[in-house]
Amino acid sequence: MSETNDDYILEVRNLCRKFGSRKILTDVSFKLKRGEILIIMGGSGCGKSTLLRHIIGSLKPDSGEIFIGGQEITKLDDRGMAKVRKRFGMLFQTGALFNSLTVGDNVALPILESSDVSSSIAELVVKLKLELVGLTGFEHLKPAEISGGMKKRVGLARALALDPELLFCDEPTAGLDPVMTSVIDTLTVDLTKKLGLSAVVVTHDMTSAFRIGTQMIMLFEGRVIAQGTPEEIRNNPDPILRQFINGDADGPIPLKLSKDDYLKRLMQVE
Amino acid sequence: MQITERTEETIPIISINGDIDLENSPKLRDFLKTKASQKTPRLLLDFAGVNYIDSSGLATLIEYFQSVQGSGGKLALASLSPRVKNVFEIVRLEQIFSLYPDIPAALAALKT
Amino acid sequence: MLFAYAQLSLRAFAALFAPLFGGKRWRLSALFTQMVNIGVASMPTVAMANFLLGIVLAIQGAGQFQKLGATDLVASLVAFSILREIGPLITAVIVIGRSGSSITAELGTMKVAEEIEALNVMGIDPVKFLVVPRLLAMIIMMPVLTVLGEGVGLFAGWLISVTSLHLNPIFYVTNSIAAVEQKDLFTGLLKALVFGGVVGTVGCFYGIQVEGGAEGVGKATTKSVVTSLTSMLAADALLTTLIYFT
Ligand SMILES: Nc1ncnc2c1ncn2[C@@H]1O[C@H](COP(=O)(O)OP(=O)(O)OP(=O)(O)O)[C@@H](O)[C@H]1O
Ligand SMILES: [Mg+2]
Numbered sequence: 001m002s003e004t005n006d007d008y009i010l011e012v013r014n015l016c017r018k019f020g021s022r023k024i025l026t027d028v029s030f031k032l033k034r035g036e037i038l039i040i041m042g043g044s045g046c047g048k049s050t051l052l053r054h055i056i057g058s059l060k061p062d063s064g065e066i067f068i069g070g071q072e073i074t075k076l077d078d079r080g081m082a083k084v085r086k087r088f089g090m091l092f093q094t095g096a097l098f099n100s101l102t103v104g105d106n107v108a109l110p111i112l113e114s115s116d117v118s119s120s121i122a123e124l125v126v127k128l129k130l131e132l133v134g135l136t137g138f139e140h141l142k143p144a145e146i147s148g149g150m151k152k153r154v155g156l157a158r159a160l161a162l163d164p165e166l167l168f169c170d171e172p173t174a175g176l177d178p179v180m181t182s183v184i185d186t187l188t189v190d191l192t193k194k195l196g197l198s199a200v201v202v203t204h205d206m207t208s209a210f211r212i213g214t215q216m217i218m219l220f221e222g223r224v225i226a227q228g229t230p231e232e233i234r235n236n237p238d239p240i241l242r243q244f245i246n247g248d249a250d251g252p253i254p255l256k257l258s259k260d261d262y263l264k265r266l267m268q269v270e
Numbered sequence: 271m272q273i274t275e276r277t278e279e280t281i282p283i284i285s286i287n288g289d290i291d292l293e294n295s296p297k298l299r300d301f302l303k304t305k306a307s308q309k310t311p312r313l314l315l316d317f318a319g320v321n322y323i324d325s326s327g328l329a330t331l332i333e334y335f336q337s338v339q340g341s342g343g344k345l346a347l348a349s350l351s352p353r354v355k356n357v358f359e360i361v362r363l364e365q366i367f368s369l370y371p372d373i374p375a376a377l378a379a380l381k382t
Numbered sequence: 383m384l385f386a387y388a389q390l391s392l393r394a395f396a397a398l399f400a401p402l403f404g405g406k407r408w409r410l411s412a413l414f415t416q417m418v419n420i421g422v423a424s425m426p427t428v429a430m431a432n433f434l435l436g437i438v439l440a441i442q443g444a445g446q447f448q449k450l451g452a453t454d455l456v457a458s459l460v461a462f463s464i465l466r467e468i469g470p471l472i473t474a475v476i477v478i479g480r481s482g483s484s485i486t487a488e489l490g491t492m493k494v495a496e497e498i499e500a501l502n503v504m505g506i507d508p509v510k511f512l513v514v515p516r517l518l519a520m521i522i523m524m525p526v527l528t529v530l531g532e533g534v535g536l537f538a539g540w541l542i543s544v545t546s547l548h549l550n551p552i553f554y555v556t557n558s559i560a561a562v563e564q565k566d567l568f569t570g571l572l573k574a575l576v577f578g579g580v581v582g583t584v585g586c587f588y589g590i591q592v593e594g595g596a597e598g599v600g601k602a603t604t605k606s607v608v609t610s611l612t613s614m615l616a617a618d619a620l621l622t623t624l625i626y627f628t
Contacts, residue, residue, distance in 0.1 A: 116296060117292060117295060117326050120333065121295065121299065121326055121330060121333065122326075124328075125325045125329045128325055128328060128329065128361045131361065132360070161325075162324075163324040163325050194356035194360055195353070
């Protein structure tokens with residue numbers, strides 16, 4: 001154990017990771033208090049999903065530490081990791097549903113596999129969870145028969161199946177209509193406020209980010225360039241952050257590469 | 271989790287002590303199943319000793335509710351902590367189950 | 383690579399036998415599905431291949447034995463080679479092409495779609511959940527298919543001998559029975575069992591380690607088939623040698 005304060009459900013310290021020679025994450029550090037929602041923002045390809053993969057233990061960092069509930073996880077073996085994983089749920093960016101199973105069986109799977117509850121109880125839990133994400137009555141469809149946004153919501157229902165303390169969502173509202181986005185946002189906030197769930201949410205949707213976030217971090221080229229409460233982020237003068245939040249085409253985020261180098265590169269003979 | 275039973279004014283009061291989670295809910299389920307098969311017309315569940323209930327616990331209660339509904343059985347839940355009550359509210363179950371602040375209130379309701 | 387394969391195989395077999403020692407029981411419904419996928423679906427092809435080879439064996443044997451004036455030996459040639467070698471071998475070849483490849487493709491697709499990662503994150507061991515039912519189904523169905531194939535092959539040999547080579551139908555059968563020993567039958571079944579293990583582990587291994595999208599799945603499937611074939615033949619040679627010298 002470490003000196004990590006017990007108020008923090010998650011802490012990442014100086015996380016670094018390279019793929020080959022490309023630095024994807026550099027010195028990433030942040031903390032998440034119990035019952036709060038941390039928003040991770042950043043441009044496409046800046047390393048958000050990769051960061052989540054490290055936190056859920058799918059990838060191991062080159063250096064740095066990750067604490068979940070005070071326990072360091074980067075050096076845990078499979079069995080130790082399995083135990084920690086019981087405490088959290090994860091919604092993957094692509095949903096990652098099991099295509100051979102129905103929607104209902106997808107949600108029931110973690111329940112049936114991790115306990116001895118009977119299938120009739122699991123079925124009822126599935127109904128409760130599907131109702132939460134607005135998919136009551138879709139139990140019997142296969143993933144191939146539902147839309148992308150619906151898959152995301154099934155993924156969320158599955159992530160919530162075991163009533164986790166900590167929820168990771170990789171773009172939960174991408175591909176959802178504004179009303180459904182709002183339903184999912186409200187659900188996330190309700191879960192944290194009423195049940196004390198803590199959540200890490202990756203999102204590009206600034207409206208939803210400011211609506212639900214209690215802490216936010218901005219990743220840029222694998223580094224944390226800003227972090228704080230929504231208020232602090234709103235008032236942060238960092239030009240990159242401003243451009244990202246406002247969604248301006250002009251600014252310091254290097255599309256400038258395309259202006260200067262693009263023609264040169266295009267005309268270069270290999 | 272411990273389940274103790276006593277009777278007050280002909281109504282069985284079941285006190286649950288501990289967490290109703292994946293590990294324990296099968297035990298509660300077995301208990302409630304016997305109650306259902308005995309056709310207990312009225313049942314009071316005392317939640318004063320429950321700090322935590324998960325979805326499998328809710329499902330267990332729903333299953334009991336379903337099984338006694340046909341025979342007109344009544345179920346009342348008493349003394350839920352705010353957090354436990356929230357678990358019911360998130361899935362809107364407070365609209366189905368009768369939740370009472372304490373045992374006397376629940377008893378009174380069951381007797382009518 | 384070889385190390386990773388050995389590691390997966392060890393874990394798979396450990397998980398496979400765990401229920402015998404008080405571990406969590408097998409997932410029977412998953413096992414049943416896989417047995418249908420692997421076994422039942424392969425039956426027609428296995429039967430046909432063995433039927434054709436039974437005919438080929440009988441005719442070629444007849445060609446040789448006629449020169450010696452010993453066409454009666456056709457019966458023992460067919461029986462002996464089908465039970466010991468051809469039956470298990472051709473059955474395995476067909477199962478590799480049909481089911482070994484589809485195991486790799488299926489698991490590979492799951493890997494690419496992050497399904498295997500999702501299993502891990504849910505605390506479900508992909509080896510127990512995905513590999514064990516497939517491996518066990520392979521180990522069960524390979525001998526079953528082999529017995530079926532051998533039966534059909536023997537019948538084909540008999541049929542062609544009786545109809546085209548003018549051998550006495552009853553004499554053929556008694557000849558066959560006299561020619562084979564119990565050992566021949568068991569040799570074939572032992573081979574089938576080992577082939578099942580090889581094809582099951584190789585197929586799963588290549589599936590689980592797929593990287594790089596649909597292209598990766600395609601490449602892994604090819605590799606899986608090639609490796610299964612060569613390993614199966616190597617196992618065959620090894621077993622034949624071992625049995626010959628014991
Ligand atoms: N397994 C891998 N091997 C090599 N490079 C990888 C791998 N996974 C991700 N990357 C690289 O890491 C970078 C970050 O990828 P990541 O998926 O984390 O981005 P992201 O921030 O989630 O983007 P998006 O918003 O588009 O989902 C990308 O440049 C990607 O090419
Ligand atoms: Mg991503």
